[in-house]
Amino acid sequence: MDIWVVGDGLDWRLCLAAAVAMSKSDRVLGLRGRRSECESLEQLVTSVRTGQSRVLVLRGDAGIGKTALLEYIAGRASECRIARATGVESEMELAFAGLHQLCAPFLDRLDRLPAPQRNALGTAFGLRDGNAPDRFLIGLAVLSLLSDVAEDRPLVCLVDDAQWLDQASAHTLAFVARRLFAESVALVFATRTTADDQAFGRLPEMRVRELGDADSRVLLRAAVRGPLDAAVFDGIVAEARGNPLALLELPRGRTPAQLAFGPGLPNTMPLASRMEQGFLRRLQPLPVETRRLLLAAAVEPVGDVTVLRHAAELLGITPDAAAPAVEAGLVKFGARVRFRHPLVRSAAWRSADVHDLRAVHGALAEATRLDPDRRAWHHAQASSRPDEVVATELEHSADRAQARGGFAAAAAFLERAAELTPDPVHRAARVLAAAQAKFQAGEFDPALDLLAAAAAGPLNDLGRARIDLLRAQIAYASSRSNEAPRLLLAAAMRLEPLDIELARETYLNAFSAAMYAGRFARAADLAEVAAAVPRATTDHTRKRDILLEGLAYLVRDGYSAALPIVRRALQAYRTEEISVAEGLRSLWLAGVVAADVWDDESFHILSARFVKIARDAGALSELLLALNSRILMLLFAGEQEAAASTVDEARAVREAIGSERPLYEVMVFAAWQGREEHAFPLIEASMSEVVARGEGIGAAVAQWANALLFNGLGRYEDALVPARAAGEFPQELAAANWGLTELIEAAARSGATDLAADALKRLSEMTQACGTDWALGVESRSRALLTEGGAAEPLYREAIERLGRTRVRAELARARLLYGEWLRREGRRLDAREQLRAAHDVFTAMGAEAFGERARRELLATGETARKRTAETRDQLTAQEAQIARLAALGRTNSEIGAQLFISPRTVEWHLRKVFTKLGISSRRELSAALPDAVQAIHPLNPGVIEGSPGPVLAC
Structure with missing residues (x-):
């Protein structure tokens, strides 16, 4: 039998006597009919003991036996450490309560x-x-914490009633579950069949089914006292439908006559409701004080006996009131209050008189001293009329929840605060704040509902402008909707006379949205946004304002007019201090502008800075965007190994956050490699996806990648169509410019000279204004393709000289390749070899196989041979093993690697052991020799700094 330990707090004098008097149906009956489930759970525990991690979701109806299976795991895991959490319906609004x-x-x-x-x-x-x-x-912090605990002993985490976890806890634990691998941690959730699968839907699960007829009969016989008519027995078995709790509870509370002559509750009622009604029947005979005590225990979510004792005293409930509930087998009072089943809690809660419920909440509010948020929530539920004091208390709780990242909880506090706010103006403002919190929590439809309610209130002009802004932000965040630029622009214009700082930030957001929408913008494209931005009347000093002004000039007045302002903005973003919030908001846009004006140094510094800020802040959604920009810069720089490592990190981030964003960087990386069988399906899939989402910038990148692929393969006519499409829409900025360069090469080599000349004219208008070595070098290279005879040579030489002063080694290699091809056609084989050999070496080092093969074939035509790149030992490694090996070779610790790849240090160590075996080495010191390319990006003067990064990569 169970032994109930009476904790310090409630002095329930009759607990022991009640425990002795338990009915035989409450004693251990064994897990009948669960042999296969128990065998699977034993295998789970065995795996954890041997150093593996396991995740499982037990899914089934109320009363089906999920909790019993959790207890079975606990009983079999005697050598493991057990950690528990239980979702509580009344606690769902408190952020991270279950996780805590x-x-x-x-x-x-x-x-x-x-x-x-x-x-x-x-x-x-x-x-x-x-x-x-x-x-x-x-x-990631929870993953690291659980992994650290499991270093001492295997850890088994059991989470019951997961359908009632607060949103923040549910999503965090699901994230951890997806990242477990070799930590000796088991994470087992029990949840309802009908529960929302948003958090746990993609995890391995076990369906806990109904018992068979024979097992149902054995369990019912154990539950029923005395003989029972066979027909009635059969009726109860049929009514329970194999649900173990129903078999135990349906006979309870019924008189012998009811058992003999009728099945009791109508079959039309859902089984969970019938069982709840059964518990309600067991509650009704209890004394009033006992029922009120159970109500207080049901409403107090933590099961804190000290708080419950103080609340009981305030309600005038004596300690003797506990005994009847304990004797009836409905509740246990120990170190924590534990109900026999969650349906007991819900029966006590739902059946309560509204006056009793308010009185209990009021007493719990007075008894809760250490948690101001729970106290505020109890005060709110105890209030029967508007109360500004309580509403203000809830507002403060919302502020604390937002500071912890609990935006869903903040929204709940603010919604209830609005309901209790007597002043209509203040009430509308709180509804608007609740909508903002819902938006931050990613609950877009509820946020729109709250916005509609706020719009019906007496808001001032600024409040209504904020409604417009939030609607636009929801449109942009939910789907990168091509309606978002129009909505954001309208909000910015409305905000301008009311809040100029917020208006300027909104104009920048409108630029980002218009850039994303590009060719698919239904209204408010880049030109319209730029036209609406007010011309500066003062000399701005804030980076964001200078960037906004530069963007407006760039789109509205052209490169020559914009460049002084744009360069000032880029210099500020490169050299001045920048807050995390500002960096996350505007560094991506600043990097795009740098690429658009052919400023490779700024593009390099800003993309590295964006990655560092996003990584250090743990802002993974922004980190994905930052990594995408960084990969593009690394590919232009010819740093293939660093780009491959960054692609791996982007994959890890995407998988960690469940992002469905198109794989831009993977697609472009594959195009540079020139592997058509791998790259072309990625490009096609990405193109379909971005068209469906209305992302013009994504279409430009996909078409540029397609043209790059075919130019690399020397299939110039195939490159013409995507290159032309990529460069057709200047509002897609940098990607459109890169499309023009591919178009010029494809058209010139296909004999479409008029098309190439037109593209060159458009390109040179930009590059001449920008005047950077990258810009002028690419222009000279492109112009040489269209120049006849010896006049082409100085253009090629100028391109090589200018590009040699930049970071864009890939562009330099392409200039050498084109020059070498020209020299060979001119019959100057020795000169051609020099250029082609240099191009081949760079292309081979950066893994650009198609361009490298072009250079190799040209070298053969000059009479010189060049080896094809051969597969190396490291190609035997999986993508994750290669990524871990590269980072370990760069001197990263297991903790740093785990933080970057969102896995635990223990999993890193597990992968490294496999790497050592595959490479035939025994220590990290040997990795540099086994992976020679992995250390090429190390800064020559500081082994702890990656070339081009602003400093050591810090652990997330």
Whole structure:
């Protein structure tokens, strides 16, 4: 039998007597009919003991036996450490409440985590102040924490009633579950069949089915006292439909006559409701004080007996009131209050009189001293009329929730605060704030509903402008909608006379949205946004404002007029201090502008800076965008290994956050490699996706990549159509410019000289104005393709000289290749060899196989041979093994590697052991020799710094 330990707090004098009096149906009956489930769970525990991680979702109806299976796991995991959490319906609005239950025993290990992770988790749990942490960084912190705990003993985490976890906890634990691999951690969730699958839907699951007829009969016989008519017995078995809890509970509370002459509850009622009604029948005979005590226990979500004792005293409930509920087998009072089943809690809650419910909430509010947010929530539920004091308290709780990253909780606090706000103007403002919090939580439809409610209130002009802004932000964030530029522009124009700072930020967002939409913008394209931006009346000093002005001039007045302002903005972003918030908001746009004006140095510095800020902040959604820009820069720079490593990181981020964003960087990387069988399907798939999403910039990148692929393969006529399409829409900025360069080469080599000349004219208008070595070098290379006879040679030489002063080694190699091809056709084989050999070496080093093969064939035609690139030993490694090996060769620790790839240090070590075996080495010191290319990006003067990065890569 169970032994109930009476914790310090409630002095329930009759608990022991009630335990002795338990009915035999409450004793252990074994898990009848669950042999296959138990065998699977035993294998799960065995795997964890041997150093592997396992994740499982037990899914089934209420009462089907999920909790019993969790207890079975706990009983078989005697050598493991057990951690538990239980979702509570009344606690769903409190951010990270469920996660805190699970992690609370391990918080003494918090200082062992990397600083960003430690700060994020501490902030989420309210242990320290700080900016709202990224939810994925919190997930990484929990992964590291559980992995650290499992270093001592295998860890089994059991989460019951997961359908009632708060949103923040559910998504964090699902993130952790997807990243577990070799940590000796089991994470097992029990949830309802009908639960929302948004968090746990993609995890391995076990359906807990109904018991068979024979097992149902054995269980019912154990539950029924005394003889029972065979027909009635059969009726109860049929009514229970194999649900173990129903078999135990349906006979309870019924008189012998009811058992003999009728099945009781009508079959039309859902089984869970019938079982809840069964528990309700068991509650009704209890004394009033006992029912009120159970109501207080049901409403107090943590099961804190100290808080419950104080609340009971305030309600005038004596300690003796607990005994009847314990004796009836409905609840246990120990270190925590535990109900026999969640349906007991819901029956006590839902059946309560509204006056009793308010009284209980009021008492719990007074008894809750250490948690101001729970106290505020209880006060709110106790209020029967508008109360500004309580509404203000809720507003403060919302502020604290937002600071912890609990935006869904903040929205709930603000919604209830609005309901309790007596002043209509203040009420509308709080509804608008609740909508903003819903938007930040990613709940776009509820946010729009709240916006409609706010719009019906007495808002001032600024409030209504904020409604317009939030509607536009939802349109942009939910789908990168091509309606977003128009909505953002309208919001910016409305905000301009009311809040100029917010208006300028909104104009920048409108530029980003218009750039994304590109050719698919239904209204408010880049030109319309630029035309609406007010011309500056003062000399701006803020980076953001200078960038906005430069963008407007660039689109509205052209490169010559814009460049002084644009260069000033880029210089500010390169050299001045930048806050995390500002960097996340505007560094991507600044990097695009740098690429558009052919400023390779700024593009390099800003893309590296964006990656560092996003990585250090753990802002994974922005990190994905930052990595995309960085990969493009690395490919232009010819740093293939660094680009491959960054592509791997982007894949890890995308998988970690469940992003469905098109694989731009993977597509472009494959195009540079020139592997048609790999690149072309990626390009086609990405093109279909971006067209469906209305992303013009994505279409430009896909078409540029397609043209790049075919030019590399020497299939110039195939490159013509995508190159022309890529460069057709100047509003897609840098990608359109790169499309023009591909068009010139494809058209010139296909004999379409008029088309090539027109493209060159458009290109030179930009490049002459920009005047950078990248711009003028590409122009000279392109012009040489259209120049007859010896006049082409100085153009090729100028291109090589100019591009040799830049970071864009890939552009330089292409200039050498074209010059070498021209020299060979001119019969100057020795001169051609020099250029072709240099181009071949660069292309081979950067893995540009198609361009490299072009150079090799030309070398053969000059009488010189060049080896094809052969597969190396490291090609035997998986993508993740190669990424880990590269980072380890660069001197990263397991913790740093795990933070970058969103896996635990223990999983890193597991992969490294496999790498060592495949490469035939025994230590990290040998990796540099086994992977010679992996260390090419190390800064020659500082082994701890990657070439081109602003500093050491810090662990997330």
